[in-house]
Amino acid sequence: MTTSITTKDLAKRVVNHEKTLILDVRNTDEFDNWKIEGGNVEVINEPYFNLLDGIEPVSGKLGKDQEVIVVCAKGGSSQMVAELLEEEGGFTNVLNLEGGMKAWSEHLEPVKIGDLKDGGSLYQFVRLGKGCLSYLVESDGEAAIIDTNRMIDIYESFAKEKGIQIKHLIDTHLHADHISGGRDLAGKVGGTYHLPPKDAAEVTFDYAALEEGNDIVVGNTKVKVQPIYSPGHTIGSTSLIIDDQYLLTGDILFVKSIGRPDLAGKAEDWVSDLRDSLYKRYKELSEDLIVLPAHYSFAEELGKGGSVSARLGDLYQQNEGLQVEDEEVFRKMVTENLPPQPNAYQEIRETNMGKITPEDDKQKEMETGPNRCAVHG
Amino acid sequence: MSITANEVLDAKGLACPMPIVKTKKAITNLEAGQVIEVQATDKGSTADMKAWAESTGNQYLGTIEDGDVLKHYLRKASDIEEKAETKYEDVLNLDELRNKVDGEESISVLDVRESAEYAFGHIPGAVNIPLGELEERFEELNKDEEIHVICRTGSRSDLAAQKLSEKGFKHVKNVVPGMSSWEGQTEGNQ
Numbered sequence: 429m430t431t432s433i434t435t436k437d438l439a440k441r442v443v444n445h446e447k448t449l450i451l452d453v454r455n456t457d458e459f460d461n462w463k464i465e466g467g468n469v470e471v472i473n474e475p476y477f478n479l480l481d482g483i484e485p486v487s488g489k490l491g492k493d494q495e496v497i498v499v500c501a502k503g504g505s506s507q508m509v510a511e512l513l514e515e516e517g518g519f520t521n522v523l524n525l526e527g528g529m530k531a532w533s534e535h536l537e538p539v540k541i542g543d544l545k546d547g548g549s550l551y552q553f554v555r556l557g558k559g560c561l562s563y564l565v566e567s568d569g570e571a572a573i574i575d576t577n578r579m580i581d582i583y584e585s586f587a588k589e590k591g592i593q594i595k596h597l598i599d600t601h602l603h604a605d606h607i608s609g610g611r612d613l614a615g616k617v618g619g620t621y622h623l624p625p626k627d628a629a630e631v632t633f634d635y636a637a638l639e640e641g642n643d644i645v646v647g648n649t650k651v652k653v654q655p656i657y658s659p660g661h662t663i664g665s666t667s668l669i670i671d672d673q674y675l676l677t678g679d680i681l682f683v684k685s686i687g688r689p690d691l692a693g694k695a696e697d698w699v700s701d702l703r704d705s706l707y708k709r710y711k712e713l714s715e716d717l718i719v720l721p722a723h724y725s726f727a728e729e730l731g732k733g734g735s736v737s738a739r740l741g742d743l744y745q746q747n748e749g750l751q752v753e754d755e756e757v758f759r760k761m762v763t764e765n766l767p768p769q770p771n772a773y774q775e776i777r778e779t780n781m782g783k784i785t786p787e788d789d790k791q792k793e794m795e796t797g798p799n800r801c802a803v804h805g
Numbered sequence: 806m807s808i809t810a811n812e813v814l815d816a817k818g819l820a821c822p823m824p825i826v827k828t829k830k831a832i833t834n835l836e837a838g839q840v841i842e843v844q845a846t847d848k849g850s851t852a853d854m855k856a857w858a859e860s861t862g863n864q865y866l867g868t869i870e871d872g873d874v875l876k877h878y879l880r881k882a883s884d885i886e887e888k889a890e891t892k893y894e895d896v897l898n899l900d901e902l903r904n905k906v907d908g909e910e911s912i913s914v915l916d917v918r919e920s921a922e923y924a925f926g927h928i929p930g931a932v933n934i935p936l937g938e939l940e941e942r943f944e945e946l947n948k949d950e951e952i953h954v955i956c957r958t959g960s961r962s963d964l965a966a967q968k969l970s971e972k973g974f975k976h977v978k979n980v981v982p983g984m985s986s987w988e989g990q991t992e993g994n995q
Binding site: 455456457458475476477478480500501502504505508793 | 820821823825826829848852853855856857861
């Protein structure tokens with residue numbers, strides 16, 4: 429019987445940069461589209477169906493006593509391959525990733541970003557399998573969650589463990605790459621769901637308007653969450669300054685890239701908004717703010733302990749998306765040769781508007797694959 | 806459109822890797838060139854069938870969604886077909902056929918591939934009589950018409966053209982190489 433490893437244990441290894449060898453047995457198209465990356469991970473691909481007549485295609489590439497983690501879409505094929513490696517190849521150190529890439533896509537790894545000035549802390553929830561980042565601000569027994577992912581039980585048990593009450597669920601914009609858990613979680617815990625009104629034109633539910641001037645307070649007026657209108661990825665995109673220290677940029681600015689303006693079909697209309705937000709509005713803010721985006725695209729963006737962040741002033745020096753002087757060049761960069769759009773992004777937007785309510789399995793399927801919300805300069 | 810297969814494999818309710826494992830087993834019992842229909846409910850099976858067929862040299866024909874059931878059609882690889890020399894002399898290449906198809910006059914195209922192959926893409930207006938059924942069904946065709954016989958690679962159509970000629974058809978052309986290289990219009994389930 430093959431030993432298995434949970435997504436939780438694998439996530440710990442990735443964020444701790446432990447040396448990890450993965451054999452991904454999905455078909456090569458799926459592998460090329462999306463795979464486990466980050467930290468000190470080495471991954472090789474050989475589809476399971478090429479191993480049915482024997483393990484020769486991989487046996488030469490792997491040492492018999494080397495630790496190998498076998499991964500597939502849902503965990504069934506990797507289980508079979510792990511058994512083949514043990515029984516036919518005499519491999520001694522094979523692990524099967526429980527639940528496969530489907531489970532990996534759902535894992536959230538909480539990483540503490542820092543303490544807040546008047547007590548309380550900020551956590552980043554890293555979705556390693558998809559590159560989504562969400563945040564939890566806690567102070568004085570209360571919490572706000574920003575850009576909540578679909579797996580709301582993870583935030584709930586985190587809050588329960590810390591003995592805090594979730595009060596505010598905030599989405600920086602209407603997401604197109606993942607299904608927001610904000611509204612569901614607000615309903616469940618009796619919290620308030622905040623969404624920028626300009627992104628909410630077509631939504632079917634009630635929400636609190638996330639707008640400049642409407643500051644949100646977490647825990648007895650101690651922590652200020654200050655909305656800054658920063659359109660461009662969507663027309664409503666709103667950033668948040670938390671505790672005068674952190675700038676949550678949503679999908680406008682990432683560590684190594686910038687947001688793409690085309691996911692609602694309005695690239696041409698929104699280019700100048702995007703440019704204004706990045707080259708004017710953010711420039712007026714303190715350079716010492718720590719940028720915390722809603723996504724990352726490259727494994728190397730994962731920093732110490734698995735967190736993703738950068739100083740705003742440093743990004744103005746290093747992020748290629750912020751170095752484009754010429755407006756026309758910028759326009760071209762963000763409207764032409766864009767990466768493919770995220771899987772099922774139209775359906776995901778409609779789900780986030782409340783227009784459709786797909787079943788759980790369907791929701792999981794809609795979210796598979798990378799986030800693809802960025803333009804890489 | 807009804808699609809007939811030589812074998813139907815029920816892999817409904819089975820999760821990956823079982824649909825492929827079962828298909829691999831079932832296809833060994835087929836004769837070269839025969840078609841299997843695999844019924845599966847695992848959504849990932851479509852991409853895997855395609856990739857598996859490619860890596861084993863079998864032909865992935867296509868998939869039809871029937872409610873929750875995915876019906877995958879595959880055709881067992883046939884070495885003879887890939888290498889066979891053609892004997893029938895009156896041949897027509899694809900460009901010439903395409904000019905005729907795109908032209909004003911209606912022409913008669915006989916597609917002798919299996920019905921499943923035909924179902925997933927054929928020349929508009931083409932009539933389908935699989936090679937194996939030609940002996941019983943040749944009378945459906947008009948002897949006085951010019952008949953353009955096509956298959957996937959030109960070898961089954963070569964045999965069909967010879968057969969029709971034996972039966973007294975005088976205006977038969979074998980189209981080479983066949984649908985595998987056809988770039989004109991097609992119709993059918995895509």
